[in-house]
Amino acid sequence: MSVLAEVSGNVTAIGYGLAAIGPGIGVGIIFGQGVQAIARNPEAYGLIRQNMLLGFVLTEALALIGLVAPFILAGV
Amino acid sequence: MSEQERRPEDDGRDFADAAWSAPSYVLSGIAIYGGLGWLLDRWLGTSALFPIGVVLGVVLSVYLFYRKYGR
Amino acid sequence: MNALTLLASDPDKFTPPTPQELFELPPIGGIYWLTKPVILAVLTSIIVIVFCWSAFAKPKLVPRGIQNVGEIGYMFVRDQVARPFLGKDADRWMGLLLSMFFMIWVWNLMGVIPFIQFPVASHIAFPAVLAITVYVIKIFLGVKHQGGIGYFKNMMFPPGIPKGMYVLLAPLEFASNMILAPFTHMVRLFANMFAGHMLLAFFSMVGFWFLFEKLTPLGAAVGVLGVVMTIVFTALELLIQFLQAYLFAMLAAMYIGGALHAEH
Numbered sequence: 001m002s003v004l005a006e007v008s009g010n011v012t013a014i015g016y017g018l019a020a021i022g023p024g025i026g027v028g029i030i031f032g033q034g035v036q037a038i039a040r041n042p043e044a045y046g047l048i049r050q051n052m053l054l055g056f057v058l059t060e061a062l063a064l065i066g067l068v069a070p071f072i073l074a075g076v
Numbered sequence: 077m078s079e080q081e082r083r084p085e086d087d088g089r090d091f092a093d094a095a096w097s098a099p100s101y102v103l104s105g106i107a108i109y110g111g112l113g114w115l116l117d118r119w120l121g122t123s124a125l126f127p128i129g130v131v132l133g134v135v136l137s138v139y140l141f142y143r144k145y146g147r
Numbered sequence: 148m149n150a151l152t153l154l155a156s157d158p159d160k161f162t163p164p165t166p167q168e169l170f171e172l173p174p175i176g177g178i179y180w181l182t183k184p185v186i187l188a189v190l191t192s193i194i195v196i197v198f199c200w201s202a203f204a205k206p207k208l209v210p211r212g213i214q215n216v217g218e219i220g221y222m223f224v225r226d227q228v229a230r231p232f233l234g235k236d237a238d239r240w241m242g243l244l245l246s247m248f249f250m251i252w253v254w255n256l257m258g259v260i261p262f263i264q265f266p267v268a269s270h271i272a273f274p275a276v277l278a279i280t281v282y283v284i285k286i287f288l289g290v291k292h293q294g295g296i297g298y299f300k301n302m303m304f305p306p307g308i309p310k311g312m313y314v315l316l317a318p319l320e321f322a323s324n325m326i327l328a329p330f331t332h333m334v335r336l337f338a339n340m341f342a343g344h345m346l347l348a349f350f351s352m353v354g355f356w357f358l359f360e361k362l363t364p365l366g367a368a369v370g371v372l373g374v375v376m377t378i379v380f381t382a383l384e385l386l387i388q389f390l391q392a393y394l395f396a397m398l399a400a401m402y403i404g405g406a407l408h409a410e411h
Contacts, residue, residue, distance in 0.1 A: 023134045049091055050146050057098045057141045064102045068110060072127050089231055093401060097323065100331045104322035134321075140316045143308050 012070035019066030025060040094145040104136030106130050161356050164348045170341075184267045191253045191267065195246065209216070224248050228396045232404040240403060243284075247277065248396040250357065251336065255388035258344055259381055266340040266388070271333065278333035281399045289406035298406075332398050339391050343384045350377040 007014070034052035038045055113129020116122070172183045202217025210218055224245045251268065258266030268274050289298040302324050303317040324339035350373050357363075357370030 053094050054093060054142060054146045055089070055099070057102065057138055060098055061102045061138055064099065064106060065130065065134060068106055068130055072130065085197065089401075089404070092231075092397075093405065096398060096401065101319070101323045104327045104333070105319050108318055109321050117281040132259070136315055137319060137323075139312075140308070140319060144305050 011075075016066050019069065020063055023059050023063035023066070026062075027036060027056060030055045030059060090145070094141075098141060101137045101141055102134060104137075105133035105140075107133070109133030109136065161353070161361075164345070164352055166341075166345065169345065169348055172265075183265055184270050184273065185193065187257050187263065187267050188273060190253070191250060192255065193254055195249045198249070199246070204261050220249065221245060224396060228393065228400050232400040233407070234395070234404070236404075236407060240400065244396050244400055247399060248392050251277070251395050252389060252392035255392060256385075257338060258347070258388065259384055260341065264347075266344050267393075268336050269340040269344050270336045274333040274336040277395070277399075278329045279401055282329040285402045285406045289402060292407055307380065328358060328402065332395070332402075335398075336391050339387055343380075343387060346380050347377060347384060350380060351373075 029051060034048055037048045041048075103124070109132045109142075110126060112124035113132075116125045134138040175181050175183070175186070198213070199217065201215045203221075206214060221241070225237060225241060228248065229241055229244055233240055254267040255275065257263050267350070291300075293301055298344075300322075301314075303320045305320065306314055308316060353373030354370050354377055355373075357366040357373060362370075
């Protein structure tokens, strides 16, 4: 089979770029919806804030796992 | 800080504090426990402890974050 | 056959700019440390000093001319950066925060000023020096206000965690505050400026190549797209440059505020 196209250079960079799309969208949704929720119901600020932070840190963790995934897979 | 002297500004400051320190918590969890796993891997000649350490670090940092700011 | 390597070596084909050619600049006049970012950093310092001198040296009760501009910047930094994080200590730290904010903003603006076009902060040494300065101030103030042992105890042993977990969580807390906080502080500024400069250079090179160097009917459309994207991204960069300067000053205020008052 002939090679039509080839990627040269560091493939892990492309991998991390792809892996960062999801968390990027996720963080955007969390803060967007969170600000909207606070604007709609300022009384529930404490509760919304907790859940916003928790969701943010879980999403952020995924992005940062993507950062170390190339190092993990380099040894396999 | 005691409860009766809390002002709205304090809430905002805590929120910014928490949100901006979240990445460094997760990164430090990955660095410390992942690094520990990596060193153990080199010492014992295994290959599984590094990923386990990374996941453990993430779990512990999220737990710490939850305990500190999530309640 | 390696198609991309062949493409890159062909003089008739477009080659995107590499980080080496964009950021490894030759020394000027044979002095090994005198490069473009160094000159721009000195120029920035002069601009900021002259600006602040002419705005604040002889303040009038009714501000006129440049004092108006200076006071808008001062009010912004005081109300958006210093007061939310430092409270009643805000006025003492305004000197540091204001000069830091102005200097980083002018550093970043160097990236879009025509014919200069190099953001100083895209070399990591410059944000690193500022971040380390803030870090030293943070530790000094923390030890001074909370005591040598008290500072580290407040930092590493936050209340509300089961006793046994401290064994696992104290090193994490230490690394987060002592190593990764200054690191992320400088990397946020550096990475944004680095990536922004790469984007602008890429799109303007696309425009230049397809419209001036190798003008073909099919390539002209790509060239026009490159020019349009350069304009759009320059506008975006202007916003990001301001935001990054604001963010750097805000995080500095946050770290200083955290050292002054123990966490609760």
